[in-house]
Amino acid sequence: MTKKRSESNHNQTGMYGLPVDVKFCKRCVISNQRPSSSIEFKNIKGSSKRTIFFDEDGVCEACRFAEKKKTIDWKQREEELKEMLSHYRSKDGSYDVVVPGSGGKDSVQAAYLLKYKYGMHPLLVTWPPHIYTDMGRRNFQAWVNTGFDNVTHMPNQKAHRLLTKLAFENLVHPFQPFILGQKNLAPKISITYNIPLVFYGENEAEYGNPIQDNTKAIRDNSYYAADRRLEEIFLGGVSAKQLMTDYGLTRSDLEPYLPANPHLLEQTKTRVHYLGYYVKWDPQSAYYFSVENTDFYPNVERTEGSYSKYNSIDDKIDWFHYYTYYIKFGIGRATNDAAQEVRNEHLRREEAVLLIRRFDGEFPQIYFKENLEYMGITEQRFYELIDKARPPHLWEQKQGQWNLKHQVS
Numbered sequence: 001m002t003k004k005r006s007e008s009n010h011n012q013t014g015m016y017g018l019p020v021d022v023k024f025c026k027r028c029v030i031s032n033q034r035p036s037s038s039i040e041f042k043n044i045k046g047s048s049k050r051t052i053f054f055d056e057d058g059v060c061e062a063c064r065f066a067e068k069k070k071t072i073d074w075k076q077r078e079e080e081l082k083e084m085l086s087h088y089r090s091k092d093g094s095y096d097v098v099v100p101g102s103g104g105k106d107s108v109q110a111a112y113l114l115k116y117k118y119g120m121h122p123l124l125v126t127w128p129p130h131i132y133t134d135m136g137r138r139n140f141q142a143w144v145n146t147g148f149d150n151v152t153h154m155p156n157q158k159a160h161r162l163l164t165k166l167a168f169e170n171l172v173h174p175f176q177p178f179i180l181g182q183k184n185l186a187p188k189i190s191i192t193y194n195i196p197l198v199f200y201g202e203n204e205a206e207y208g209n210p211i212q213d214n215t216k217a218i219r220d221n222s223y224y225a226a227d228r229r230l231e232e233i234f235l236g237g238v239s240a241k242q243l244m245t246d247y248g249l250t251r252s253d254l255e256p257y258l259p260a261n262p263h264l265l266e267q268t269k270t271r272v273h274y275l276g277y278y279v280k281w282d283p284q285s286a287y288y289f290s291v292e293n294t295d296f297y298p299n300v301e302r303t304e305g306s307y308s309k310y311n312s313i314d315d316k317i318d319w320f321h322y323y324t325y326y327i328k329f330g331i332g333r334a335t336n337d338a339a340q341e342v343r344n345e346h347l348r349r350e351e352a353v354l355l356i357r358r359f360d361g362e363f364p365q366i367y368f369k370e371n372l373e374y375m376g377i378t379e380q381r382f383y384e385l386i387d388k389a390r391p392p393h394l395w396e397q398k399q400g401q402w403n404l405k406h407q408v409s
């Protein structure tokens with residue numbers, strides 16, 4: 001039986017289309033401001049977000065999904081996986097599956113299982129971070145060292161910096177160029193190398209996308225494929241056409257950010273799967289798995305903005321990403337980490353609340369200067385954009401100090 005959607009989801013909306021009536025999930029700690037994944041190449045200034053649904057009991061859909069996960073027969077799912085892989089496995093040892101990633105714990109576990117447990121022949125595909133952290137570079141190397149071929153597509157860095165700057169200026173979303181490549185590149189490599197099967201590790205839908213996205217093994221291709229009409233594709237909030245006429249970029253500069261061609265995907269019969277559908281998956285166990293089976297290392301210290309050490313640590317822009325997320329939606333890195341750990345029963349809700357109160361929204365000082373330099377933005381401009389991005393239903397200013405109006409308790 002599906003629970004009725006909470007009325008608050010449909011009531012008045014504020015900036016970014018967020019519900020103005022702020023609520024926190026009674027079971028985990030996420031708020032109803034959390035946006036679902038969106039189709040990035042359609043994202044423009046003023047776009048409304050779909051946000052996570054809360055049911056009439058005040059429980060979020062990610063928690064309901066976690067509940068549902070407990071009833072899954074994982075033995076049977078593994079059988080499904082084995083059966084499916086048997087149709088794709090190459091007999092001559094040539095590549096038979098594309099595994100995207102940059103050497104974080106999820107891609108490490110996915111590649112390792114596919115090769116060493118299920119006998120596949122993966123080709124790793126990497127869309128590299130904007131600016132590698134030392135840990136990120138090291139973990140990437142450790143990943144390849146466990147016995148894989150890797151294709152890295154390094155984009156034109158001049159174009160990449162410009163798009164990062166535009167994404168920050170227009171959308172306060174500096175991580176967007178990374179997300180675009182992360183979703184688009186692997187299906188395109190599938191076409192180029194004629195390897196129809198693509199496997200991601202975790203389904204990001206676990207964190208509060210529509211539950212129906214989560215109940216299938218295959219990723220909806222609207223996230224990575226579209227007719228490539230340049231006036232209808234937006235990067236950093238600017239149409240691809242305008243990037244060519246007004247910003248001096250060429251078609252080849254833009255190529256890595258464009259969605260895959262659906263007709264070519266059809267020809268290759270590309271299918272994008274999640275290993276998390278077939279194998280029980282959570283960030284903490286992916287971390288332990290990576291440490292046990294490869295030379296993966298966590299952050300040497302607590303990650304700024306959270307209490308954790310191993311989530312999203314390979315790109316210095318990640319620190320900005322979580323901070324801008326906190327400004328726009330009132331949800332920081334600690335909330336994201338804690339909500340997921342409560343759902344996976346690694347943390348109690350009361351502990352999560354304390355950790356969030358302590359660390360959420362901590363200023364990303366460590367890579368601050370480097371990130372500004374990367375984007376070519378002054379400190380003053382940074383604060384101007386940040387303060388304009390604060391929705392009035394979430395933030396108030398008292399004596400020059402910005403405070404969240406609603407906090408988890």
Ligand SMILES: [Zn+2]
Nearest residue numbers: 025028060063
């Ligand atoms: Zn929840």
